[in-house]
Amino acid sequence: MGYLFTYGTLQDPQVQQYIFGRTLKGESDFISGFKKLENAVYNRYPLVMRTNDKNDSVPGMVYEVNDIDLAKADIYETTAYKREVFQLSSGLMAWLYVENSI
Secondary structure: EEEEEEOOOOHHHHHHHHHHHHOOOOOOOOOOOOOEEEEEEEEEEEEEEEEOOOOEEEEEEEEEEEEEHHHHHHHHOOOEEEEEEOOOOOOOOEEEEEEEEO
């Protein structure tokens, strides 16, 4: 098991039901050193950008997920995003979708 930090559509229960076949139970958390940009992907979806400024933070939800959940989330997020691990304000290490600049 691992953790997934979300800051956009993956927090929506209907989206979770569609992707994972269930609603995920999560906790509020923050990621520091990032800013959230609205409508940054396809002029519709948010994106977080790393600033390395500890005063910048993005609120979101962290969910416990398994490898199958992560594979499903990867498909949903498309190649516009890539998944990387970062430490959250709570101290948890969690997967986070960031810009895929490749």
